[in-house]
Amino acid sequence: xxxxxxxxxxxxxxxxxxxxxxxxxxxxxxxxxxxxxxxxxxxxxxxxxxxxxxxxxxxxxxxxxxxxxxxxxxxxxxxxxxxxxxxxxxxxxxxxxxxxxxxxxxxxxxxxxxxxxxxxxxxxxxxxxxxxxxxxxxxxxxxxxxxxxxxxxxxxxxxxxxxxxxxxxxxxxxxxxxxxxxxxxxxxxxxxxxxxxxxxxxxxxxxxxxxxxxxxxxxxxxxxxxxxxxxxxxxxxxxxxxxxxxxxxxxxxxxxxxxxxxxxxxxxxxxxxxxxxxxxxxxxxxxxxxxxxxxxxxxxxxxxxxxxxxxxxxxxxxxxxxxxxxxxxxxxxxxxxxxxxxxxxxxxxxxxxxxxxxxxxxxxxxx
Amino acid sequence: xxxxxxxxxxxxxxxxxxxxxxxxxxxxxxxxxxxxxxxxxxxxxxxxxxxxxxxxxxxxxxxxxxxxxxxxxxxxxxxxxxxxxxxxxxxxxxxxxxxxxxxxxxxxxxxxxxxxxxxxxxxxxxxxxxxxxxxxxxxxxxxxxxxxxxxxxxxxxxxxxxxxxxxxxxxxxxxxxxxxxxxxxxxxxxxxxxxxxxxxxxxxxxxxxxxxxxxxxxxxxxxxxxxxxxxxxxxxxxxxxxxxxxxxxxxxxxxxxxxxxxxxxxxxxxxxxxxxxxxxxxxxxxxxxxxxxxxxxxxxxxxxxxxxxxx
Ligand SMILES: Nc1ncnc2c1ncn2[C@@H]1O[C@H](COP(=O)(O)OP(=O)(O)OP(=O)(O)O)[C@@H](O)[C@H]1O
Ligand SMILES: [Mg+2]
Numbered sequence: 084x085x086x087x088x089x090x091x092x093x094x095x096x097x098x099x100x101x102x103x104x105x106x107x108x109x110x111x112x113x114x115x116x117x118x119x120x121x122x123x124x125x126x127x128x129x130x131x132x133x134x135x136x137x138x139x140x141x142x143x144x145x146x147x148x149x150x151x152x153x154x155x156x157x158x159x160x161x162x163x164x165x166x167x168x169x170x171x172x173x174x175x176x177x178x179x180x181x182x183x184x185x186x187x188x189x190x191x192x193x194x195x196x197x198x199x200x201x202x203x204x205x206x207x208x209x210x211x212x213x214x215x216x217x218x219x220x221x222x223x224x225x226x227x228x229x230x231x232x233x234x235x236x237x238x239x240x241x242x243x244x245x246x247x248x249x250x251x252x253x254x255x256x257x258x259x260x261x262x263x264x265x266x267x268x269x270x271x272x273x274x275x276x277x278x279x280x281x282x283x284x285x286x287x288x289x290x291x292x293x294x295x296x297x298x299x300x301x302x303x304x305x306x307x308x309x310x311x312x313x314x315x316x317x318x319x320x321x322x323x324x325x326x327x328x329x330x331x332x333x334x335x336x337x338x339x340x341x342x343x344x345x346x347x348x349x350x351x352x353x354x355x356x357x358x359x360x361x362x363x364x365x366x367x368x369x370x371x372x373x374x375x376x377x378x379x380x381x382x383x384x385x386x387x388x389x390x391x392x393x394x395x396x397x398x399x400x401x402x403x404x405x406x407x408x409x410x411x412x413x414x415x416x417x418x419x420x421x422x423x424x425x426x427x428x429x430x431x432x433x434x435x436x437x438x439x440x441x442x443x444x445x446x447x448x449x450x
Numbered sequence: 451x452x453x454x455x456x457x458x459x460x461x462x463x464x465x466x467x468x469x470x471x472x473x474x475x476x477x478x479x480x481x482x483x484x485x486x487x488x489x490x491x492x493x494x495x496x497x498x499x500x501x502x503x504x505x506x507x508x509x510x511x512x513x514x515x516x517x518x519x520x521x522x523x524x525x526x527x528x529x530x531x532x533x534x535x536x537x538x539x540x541x542x543x544x545x546x547x548x549x550x551x552x553x554x555x556x557x558x559x560x561x562x563x564x565x566x567x568x569x570x571x572x573x574x575x576x577x578x579x580x581x582x583x584x585x586x587x588x589x590x591x592x593x594x595x596x597x598x599x600x601x602x603x604x605x606x607x608x609x610x611x612x613x614x615x616x617x618x619x620x621x622x623x624x625x626x627x628x629x630x631x632x633x634x635x636x637x638x639x640x641x642x643x644x645x646x647x648x649x650x651x652x653x654x655x656x657x658x659x660x661x662x663x664x665x666x667x668x669x670x671x672x673x674x675x676x677x678x679x680x681x682x683x684x685x686x687x688x689x690x691x692x693x694x695x696x697x698x699x700x701x702x703x704x705x706x707x708x709x710x711x712x713x714x715x716x717x718x719x720x721x722x723x724x725x726x727x728x729x730x731x732x733x734x735x736x737x738x739x740x741x742x743x744x745x746x747x748x749x750x751x752x753x754x755x756x757x758x759x760x761x
Contacts, residue, residue: 089560093549100548100587284544288603291508291538293530294561447529449510 086294090302097276098306104272111264111314128154130214132179133171135162138187146199146225150181155217172204179203179214191238198239212328215242257322258410259383261315262403265341266377268311269348270355271369273303277356278365287449296445304349311345312338319414331417340413340423343430344406348373350437351402357444377403405430451522453611453642454484454507459516461502461665476502477513478665484644484658489637491656492646493753499665500646501541504615507644508538521611537609539600541616541646547589551580551599554588555606562607572639573602576632594625601632612636614645618652630655650750661753668756673749680747680755682706683722686714689737698735704728709754716751 098104132150136143151158159177162168171177182200184190191197201218203211219240226238277299280286289299315338322328330337351373359365379385380394381403387395398404405426412418412426420427461477476499484490492500505511507520509529518525520532545554555577559566570577576598583591588599597617604612614633618626630652633643645656653659654673661668661676669676687708689695692715699708699717704727707718719728722744729742747755 086560086563089557093546093553093557096549096553097546283547284540284542285546287505287510287540288538288544288558289561290510291533291536292558292561293534293563448512449505 087298087302090298091305094276094302094306098310104276107272108268108310111268129157130155130178130210131159131176132156132181132214132218133160133162133168133177134158135164135168135180135182137185138183140186140188142188142191142197142229143183146183146222147181149221149225150218153217153221155214168202177204178210179218181218196237196239198241200241200243202243215240257318257328258407258414259381261318261341261410262344262381262383262407263374263377264314264318265311265345265406266348266351266373266403267369268314269307269345270352270373271366273307273349273352274355274359274365274369275362276307277303277353278359278362281356281360282362290447290449296447297442300353300441300445303353307349307352308342308345311348312342315341315345322414328415330414332413333419336420336423337410337413340406340409340427340430343427343434344402344409347402347406347430347434347437350434350441353441354437354444357441357446376401380404381407383407400433402430402433405433451486452483452519453486453488453521454490454644455519456483456503456507457481457517459503459506459513459518461499461506461511461513475665477506479516480662480665480667481516482660482667482670484642487637487640487642489633489643489645489655489657491653491659492644492662493648493650493653493659494646494662495648497664498648498662500648500662501615503662504538504541504613504644504646508536508613509533535610537604537607537612537641539597539604539612539614539617541619543596543600545588545596545600545603548587550585550587551591552584554599555602558603559606564607566606569606569608572608572636573605575635576602576605592625594621594628597621597625597629598632601629605636609641611642612644614643616646616648618647618649626652650753653749653753661756663757663760666760668760676752677747677749680752682718682747682755684745684747684751685717685719685725685728686711686741686743686745687717687732688714688739688741689732690739691737694735695732695737698732698737702728702731704731707754707758711750716745716754718755 098108134147134150136147147158150156156179160171162171162180168180168182171180180202182202184198184200187197187199199222201215203215219242222238222240280289280299319330319334319337323330352369355365355368355372359368376397377383380387380390380398380401382398383403387398387404390398409423409426409430412422416422459477459480460475463474463476465472465474480499480503492503494500502511506513506518507525509525509532512526520536523532525532546557549557555566559569566573580595580599580602583595588596591599601614601617604614617633618629621629626649633645634655636643647653653676656673658670658672659676660670671679687695687699696708696710696715699705699715704720704724705717706720708715710716717728719725725742725744729740732740732742
């Protein structure tokens, strides 16, 4: 135990004293923010919206009043039919339409359940998600204000994104960045740090000592596991507070799945370290063999459905594909473990495979 | 039981040269033994196979054929046990350059399940010299200091046998002498020490030496014995034009061998009794301030003669 601890401390020393490693670790959040910055349109003010109020009762009037008095929205027009919605968007000025159904107040009072539909132009997805978030929160606040302790009123907001049903961009972006960064830190940095020991000759000294191979591996893995977790949490915070992409599902499940993927990446990193002799080679293989597939074949940037069949098949062995899928389902769609079980099992399988390969390949001698 | 026993060890490498694979023999049927507590030197020029031999004995490299054991333990079968008890200092500086002197030492103490305190006696003499730099990163130490630190780290678990692969290469002459003093002190602790070097003058520091060249062991003996076996006449020659002198010496048929040695050339003449003739020949060639004197061979002369014979 004491041995492992001093090993881990040594690894942290390496990390904190190497300028390049620190640059990647510290630069990562900054790069994230810049990347997110592209995806995020800054605060939206005075956006033109239209309202189709089919109830015109006390509740809808109050909500509309609150919306119009906020600085975010300018109510441009009132609509009177379904067809009007399309027309309002087509003219290009209106960014969002709020639809109140008939008998809104009655539904709310008697069925404790009323639905507001928010339709946004998702071709500019960032603006769209910002606006729907603002509107939702105004409605939620209204609901909270009228909430009677005993009666569970529920106003549901039904968000519909027009023109971009797949919700590319921000919503897609967060899971992709999570996959990419975990892969980068866990796989590339671990492989490089193990290969560095070979290059510097320290591995030779470690070999001629009572230390066992698994000890070397575990001590390499722990610091990067910790750092990856810190990064995951920072991405989630950034995504919730800077990007307005909330964690809809279970946070614990999301973090648990992330730890699984971190372990997958670490095992990949160790495997890479067993087949390379120089830090450069390890970095190159990590880049070409892991980063590129993660960017290109995981569905991060290019939807998998649109790929040629060959690439679709290949994409199945890209671990990030499964992880990104899981994050999308848990974080964005708010689904539970049942929905991601298949992905989780596949990811676990891939992880086991690489752990076994790396343990088998980890040599007790030079060469 | 011997500290080390090597029987018919052969090791070859495949080297890629311009896309062609070439077989290089690093060790060719090597055999020798090292006694308990002995200070044993492996002396040989670059590429002689010293590092390969050390790696095989420290179990990190497998030989193609032959058998070797360390303290009676087989280097292939019992490699785990050997790793627990030997101290190894590789030829290349192999400590963590980004850790401080203290951190390196503590780290290696812990991985060997011991503490610096427990075995401080053993490294005390060396460590006092390092103490002023204990907060300095190992990478920022001078060559000599680096080697002292590496020696400390290899000693920290009180090994019963120590392998030092070219510990003095690239170290300044003063530090080299320092280093050898330390090695000799360690010998008093009953630790068998195998040390390799390419500096022939260091052979005298060892109790026993094996001379190795191109993977072949030429001789295994004590330095005194090797020197005493030198059976040819030997002259030291000097003049004011050393460059021309070597040329003239080699042009003379009565000279078997002439090679630089310090401020002199060492010359092996065909006939010990014809020194006067040689002197006259050189004077006639116009050499001024000429000095020609018969000398006793030292260990390096013996090595040079042995290596010439092997070539
Ligand atoms: N890993 C390797 N792959 C291929 N050839 C090797 C390898 N290691 C050593 N050799 C070759 O084997 C021969 C012996 O090398 P070795 O390193 O054992 O000698 P050495 O006496 O330690 O030399 P040096 O003084 O240069 O350290 C050399 O010709 C070297 O080029
Ligand atoms: Mg060597």
